[in-house]
Amino acid sequence: MVNIKFTIKPYRRSYTKAEIKKLSQVLIKNKKIQILSDDIYEHITYDKSKFFTIAQISSLKNRTLTMNGVSKSYAMTGWRIGYAGGPKEIIKAIRKVQSQSTSNPSSVSQAAAVEALNGTQKFIKIRSKEFKKRRVFCC
Template sequence: VDGTRELKEAIINKLRRDNNLEYTFNQICVGTGAKQVLFNLFMATINSGDEVIIPAPYWVSYVDMVNLFGGLPVVVECKQNFKLTAELLKSRITKKTKWLILNSPNNPAGVVYTYDELKDIAQILLEYPHVNVVTDDIYEHIIYDEKFFTITQVEPKLYNRVFVVNGVSKAYAMTGWRIGYIAGRSDVVKAISTLQSQSTSNPNSIAQAAAAAALNGDHSFLKERTRIFKSRRDFMVKKLNSAPGLSASIPQGAFYLFVSCEGLLSKSTKSGKVINNDLDFTEYLLEDHLVAVVPGIAFGLENFVRISYATS
């Protein structure tokens, strides 16, 4: 139900090889994508009124998942470099805080937490032993100028409170295969597996075999793909920053740009429509230029748009 032995062994070896983390078979659950294991984690652990700290910008599903199970999303707007700081975290922790979600590299902004930034966050978490952490590491292998760290690497004392979520969709371009996994404390992972057994049962066995082959296989292609993505990133940042009214920071990972459109607010399109916010700007790009972007409000920050450079 919770993954073949072959795939679990590949995941254990991956976590040891890439992250210097040790897990056993009963600490791993494989689901139909990282989204499902996140969903099942919150279903298994969130009680009504539990608070979940979610740095914004965030992946669109986090808030809805927390709401669905009666939790209270505590959205922290991170306008300074799009990153949660230790000070911001401490200011939002209460007795009801159950979870902190960390996503690095981040969707939609592509920011990557450094070792020192994670160390500072970890020191705050050590002061509050009732707060658990879920790290969404799905873009781990799409990273440019920084080195990837997950928070348990940085502070091993958090090991029993951290749940690592990852998968094969981004690193290996296997989105349609729908294989994600979670690693963490065995009692919680057992609860996740029990829920999965009564809903979707096991992930597709063929996809599991393919995921094991990906995790165990040659990773040399990652370097060349990263070079291609970085070239696209640099091209798009340069072009967007030369456009009046737009401002794009340089992402350190993933394949998105989170572009400010504040400089275009109150401007009018050729058809006379006034751009009042990111939704208006998104609509203008689609209707007048057939360009599809995602409004920043979907990720928790207004007056930005997300642009993907994943496709050639």
């Protein structure tokens, strides 16, 4: 299993599309390696980086489990909403384990997450600009 985080830390840097493609060449050759792509910082990018996930490499899609959530991008850390995308058999196994090991998030949290994901994304742009100012100040 290889765990790939799009952003190394929000105040540092993100992998470029070229870096991910280079890594994908190694992973394509090693067919037994499964990939976990942690895309929680998908909307928090700097240095004109464009988000690119390894799940966009078609030959790796069937071996990639993508994890994401609303905590970072939508400032909803206490709401405890995450989601996964990947091969059907892996998602089915995740559902089976999750349904027996944790309770579901509240209905209010779920509805708020849906609104955040489907609503206007202006908040993300405003917040990203603020994060960039903080990053420049700190680094």
